[in-house]
Amino acid sequence: MKTKIKELRKQNKLSQEELALAVGTTRQTITSIETGKYVASLPLAYKIAHYFNLTIEEVFDLSEYSNEKELLK
């Protein structure tokens, strides 16, 4: 899943470790989420979005899921 975490981090001059500490996870998990290897759980996605004062949709690209929904119709 594509995310804007890296851009947001750079805008706010935050390191992965600082963000990880703030949202209660590890640096490795933030790396995995940024590279799209790991999809964050809903609580973690909410924490990350809330940390940047944004909504989950603004941080995480959920378009692939909406496309899937359309395919199922």
Place this chain on the structure above:
Amino acid sequence: MKNYKKSITFRICGLSFMVLVAAILGIFDVFFASVKIKTSTVFGFQCGLTLGLAISALPLIIRYKKALRSEEKLQLLFNKENDERMKVIKSKAGMPMLLITSSVMIIMAIIIGYFNITVFYTLVAAVLFQLLAACIVKFVYMRLI
């Protein structure tokens, strides 16, 4: 975090108890054990395993004590232990059930070992194999996700 501090203190007590058991077993082995017991493979394994566990417990005790002194280190430790990605990886590697079954199998192997050495070797080999397989799976998933 208060509950976590309690849990850490409880873990330090448990690990210290393990070190104490290893020390008692070591003293028994050196001073009181008969030649028959000393030459027993199972007793040697038992002492070696306890000693190994005690040695690996020492750095953990130090880490937990350091974490209790610093709020930031405690938070980092808490984050590391409750990291959702690691939880997913561990569950894919069969944890914690695999650790529970391995521990039970080792205890059974030690008890049965005093009666039948073949069963002891078989059980220990099975435990080693399943732990090795779990480690490999864990490392593979750590690279994948």
